Amino acid sequence: MKKIEAIIKPFKLDEVKDALSQIGIKGMTVTEVKGYGRQKGHKEIYRGAEYIVDFVAKVKIEIIVSRDMVDLVVENITEAARTGKIGDGKIFIYDIEDVIRVRTGERGEDAI
Amino acid sequence: MPEIQGADTAFILIASALVLLMTPGLALFYAGMVRSKNVLGTIMQSFILISLISIEWVYIGYSMSFGPDVLGIIGNLSWFGLKGVGPAPSPIYATTIPHIVFMVFQCMFAVITPALITGAFAERMRFGPFLIFSLLWAIIVYNPICHWVWGSGGWLNRLGVLDFAGGLVVHLSCGAAALAAVLILQPRKGFGRENFLPHSLPMTLLGAGLLWFGWFGFNGGSALAANAIAGNAFVATHLGGMSGMAMWVALEWVHRGKPTTLGAASGAIAGLATITPASGFVGPNSAIIIGLLAGLVCYTAVALKNRFGYDDSLDVVGIHGVGGLIGTLCVGVFASTAVNPGGADGLISGNFRLLGAQCIGVAVVFVYAFVVSWVLFKAIDMAFVLRVSDDTENQGLDLSEHSETAYSA
Numbered sequence: 001m002k003k004i005e006a007i008i009k010p011f012k013l014d015e016v017k018d019a020l021s022q023i024g025i026k027g028m029t030v031t032e033v034k035g036y037g038r039q040k041g042h043k044e045i046y047r048g049a050e051y052i053v054d055f056v057a058k059v060k061i062e063i064i065v066s067r068d069m070v071d072l073v074v075e076n077i078t079e080a081a082r083t084g085k086i087g088d089g090k091i092f093i094y095d096i097e098d099v100i101r102v103r104t105g106e107r108g109e110d111a112i
Numbered sequence: 113m114p115e116i117q118g119a120d121t122a123f124i125l126i127a128s129a130l131v132l133l134m135t136p137g138l139a140l141f142y143a144g145m146v147r148s149k150n151v152l153g154t155i156m157q158s159f160i161l162i163s164l165i166s167i168e169w170v171y172i173g174y175s176m177s178f179g180p181d182v183l184g185i186i187g188n189l190s191w192f193g194l195k196g197v198g199p200a201p202s203p204i205y206a207t208t209i210p211h212i213v214f215m216v217f218q219c220m221f222a223v224i225t226p227a228l229i230t231g232a233f234a235e236r237m238r239f240g241p242f243l244i245f246s247l248l249w250a251i252i253v254y255n256p257i258c259h260w261v262w263g264s265g266g267w268l269n270r271l272g273v274l275d276f277a278g279g280l281v282v283h284l285s286c287g288a289a290a291l292a293a294v295l296i297l298q299p300r301k302g303f304g305r306e307n308f309l310p311h312s313l314p315m316t317l318l319g320a321g322l323l324w325f326g327w328f329g330f331n332g333g334s335a336l337a338a339n340a341i342a343g344n345a346f347v348a349t350h351l352g353g354m355s356g357m358a359m360w361v362a363l364e365w366v367h368r369g370k371p372t373t374l375g376a377a378s379g380a381i382a383g384l385a386t387i388t389p390a391s392g393f394v395g396p397n398s399a400i401i402i403g404l405l406a407g408l409v410c411y412t413a414v415a416l417k418n419r420f421g422y423d424d425s426l427d428v429v430g431i432h433g434v435g436g437l438i439g440t441l442c443v444g445v446f447a448s449t450a451v452n453p454g455g456a457d458g459l460i461s462g463n464f465r466l467l468g469a470q471c472i473g474v475a476v477v478f479v480y481a482f483v484v485s486w487v488l489f490k491a492i493d494m495a496f497v498l499r500v501s502d503d504t505e506n507q508g509l510d511l512s513e514h515s516e517t518a519y520s521a
Contacts, residue, residue, distance in 0.1 A: 044309065045368050047378055047427060048415045051307040 001096040001109060002070050003062060007033065008081040008089040010059045019080040020063070023072055026112075029062040039087030058089060064096055066109050116201055117208040123338035124206070124213050130329025131220035135162055135227050137326055141319025141377070142231050145426050148311040149508025150235045151518035157234075157242060158227040164243060165223045165250050170194055173222055174215050176255035178205060181265030186256055204264045206336040217333060218258075225254055225282045231426030232290035233297050233498075235308075236505055239513040241496040245488060249289060253484050257285050257477055272466065273473035274447065274455055276345065277334035279389025279440040280477045287433015288481035290424060296489040297498060299423030301505050308425075313373050320377035324353055327384045331391040341452050345391040348399035349384060352391070355400045356383015359407025367415075378431060382410035385435030390443045393455040398446035402439065410434050437474055444470035 008016060013030065020028065034055035041054040065073055074091055082088050101111040139158035143151045165173070171193050179187030191197055199210045206214040226246040230237075260268040261275050268280075275281055300308065310316060331349040335342035360379025365371040386406030387399055394402065414430035424430065444467030447458035457463040492498060499505075504512040511517060 044307075045364070045370060045372060046310060046374055048364060048368060048411070049418045050368075051309060053307060053309075 001064060001066055001099060001112065003064050003094040003096050004070065004073055004077070005092040005094070006061050006063075006077050006081065006089060007035070007058050007091075008061065008077070009083065009087065010057055012081045012083070013059050013061070015080040016061065016077055019076040020073065023069075023076055025063060025065065025069075025073065027063075031060045031062075033058050033060045037087075037090070056087065064099060064112050066112065115208065116210060117337070120206075120208045120337040120339075121210060121213055123342065124209050124217050124333055124336065127329035127333025128213070128217040128220055130326045131217070131224070131333065132162070132326075134220075134323050134326035134330065135159065135224045137319050137322025138224060138227055139319070140315050141323060141381070142234060142316075142426050144312045144314070144316030144319060145310040145374070146235050147308065147508070148519055149510055149517075151311065151510060152516050153239070153509025153513050154230070154234055156239070156514060157230040157237070160243070161223050161227045161246055164247055165226060166219055168247060168250050169215075169219045169222050173250060173255050174218065176251070177222075177258040178215075178218065178263050181259070181263060184265055184267035184270060185259070187259050187263055208337055214336070217336075221278060221282060221330070222250060222254055222258070225278075225286050226250055226289075228282070228286040228428060228432055229289045229293060231428040232293040232424050234425040235509065236297060236300050236499055238496075238498060238500050239509075241492050241498045244496065245492050245498075248488055248492075249485060252488075253285060253289065253481050254281075257281055257481065260476075261473070268473050268476060271472060272456065272469040274393060274443050274466065274470065275389045275440060275473065276392035276443075276455075277331040277388045279386075279436040279443070280473050283385045283388060283432045283436025284440065284474065284477050285436075285481040287429050287436055288478045289485035290428035290433060292482055292486035292489055294422050294424045294429065296486065296493060299421075300425065301502060303423045304421065310374065317373055317377050320380055324380060324384060327353070327388075331388055335392055341392050341454075344395070344451055347396055348387055348391040348394060351396055351399040352387025352403040352406065353380045353384040355403030356380055356386065356406040356410075359383075359404045360411050363407065363411045378414070378427070379407045379411070382406045382431045382435050385432050386410070386439035386442070389436065389439045390446060393443055393447040393452050393458075395448060395451050398442075398448075398460075402442045402446065405438060405442065406435055409438050437478070440470050440474050441467070444468070 044051045099111040100107050135158055139155040143154045146154045175189050175191035176187050179191040182188050197211050197215050201207050202211040258281050260266040261281050327349050328346050332342045332346040357376050357380040360375050361371045364375045383403035383406045387402050410431050413434040414427050445459045447455050448461050449457050456466045458466050
């Protein structure tokens with residue numbers, strides 16, 4: 001099993017979610033995050049004073065999938081989240097040791 | 113024998129309530145501009161003064177400000193605890209309404225003036241020393257200045273200085289005190305390095321709206337009767353606010369590239385503060401010019417502050433101090449006896465003397481308020497320490513001073 005963690009532009013969340021449900025992904029965890037990479041922050045002006053805000057608002061989604069689904073999921077996220085401009089985000093893939101469904105105690109891929 | 117007029121009494125009662133509303137309005141105006149850890153501390157610094165200053169006013173403040181004159185400098189204490197201030201009209205002030213109604217109208221002005229100063233030392237002042245400062249400031253700065261300008265026999269009043277609703281008494285005096293505070297308290301931790309972003313501009317705009325609404329009572333009510341001068345002051349107030357807002361927003365659009373909501377609120381308050389001393393003495397066209405001037409000069413003043421590196425955190429000097437100053441001088445230029453026969457003619461109507469008197473008023477009030485406020489801040493700092501500790505400043509005033517938080521995580 002793998003965990004796919006993607007940091008994307010917030011307004012792309014719905015498109016990514018729709019794309020993933022079409023390929024049968026049944027759940028995900030979403031967090032509002034801030035950060036910066038190649039995309040620099042933005043400028044804000046208050047009473048004539050300029051402030052540089054370094055951190056840009058992003059959305060982080062986390063999905064656990066079976067090993068054979070990884071390429072398909074990554075392909076779908078990449079397509080749905082891409083605008084072609086700096087700041088489209090990144091995808092990280094991790095190994096997952098085990099998954100447990102709290103309600104039934106099922107383990108492994110059955111619990112995804 | 114003066115007779116009570118029902119319409120005048122009703123009008124001043126409503127105007128008093130409107131002026132009271134400005135203090136919580138100011139609290140929101142300021143609170144929106146601070147960080148979320150200092151919201152309640154900032155609100156409280158305005159709100160508690162409704163209590164503190166009203167008590168002071170009833171016992172000694174009213175008598176010091178408007179009581180029987182001593183050498184043009186101060187009212188004596190013969191009206192201590194409102195002795196003799198009752199249902200019968202005063203023979204001198206607002207002779208068509210009960211004396212006690214005039215007293216409470218003036219009380220609301222005394223409350224909001226020290227509240228205005230709090231914007232200068234926002235996010236870093238201890239609550240106890242703040243209360244001591246505000247009480248002493250009301251007694252030895254506000255009351256004397258109020259007597260000089262508005263008290264019967266006050267020496268600036270006798271010189272012919274005109275201040276319709278508080279350009280000197282309220283705005284310049286609080287602006288001068290704010291400048292003293294900025295010099296003594298030093299900038300907030302991280303000033304110039306961290307971003308001090310306003311935590312809720314909608315709150316600030318709501319506060320600005322309440323202030324504008326209350327300002328009709330502040331200036332309109334200063335006619336002290338439901339008459340044509342009140343109507344003129346009402347209109348001038350609105351025109352001052354709207355043109356101040358238009359000018360500020362236009363300037364920043366050209367200068368910085370974007371018209372901002374904080375700029376709109378700031379320009380409106382600058383225009384309203386600036387028209388205050390003039391509102392009952394100038395006509396509508398002059399009011400628009402004064403408002404435009406307010407937007408231009410106050411915007412420039414705030415921009416200069418950023419260049420000098422002063423942490424006048426919420427721009428009390430740039431908006432109220434500078435607004436009160438230019439508004440008072442504008443009375444000397446634009447005042448017209450055609451608008452208010454009880455006033456005087458200014459430069460445009462061919463009278464040079466009024467502008468001279470206004471300049472003296474500005475110099476005297478600024479120097480007195482600045483020097484005494486400076487000494488007060490210094491003395492209270494040495495005795496009690498004005499400023500919160502570094503740890504406390506990081507944590508925020510809401511938790512450290514009040515054991516509350518405005519927003520749950």
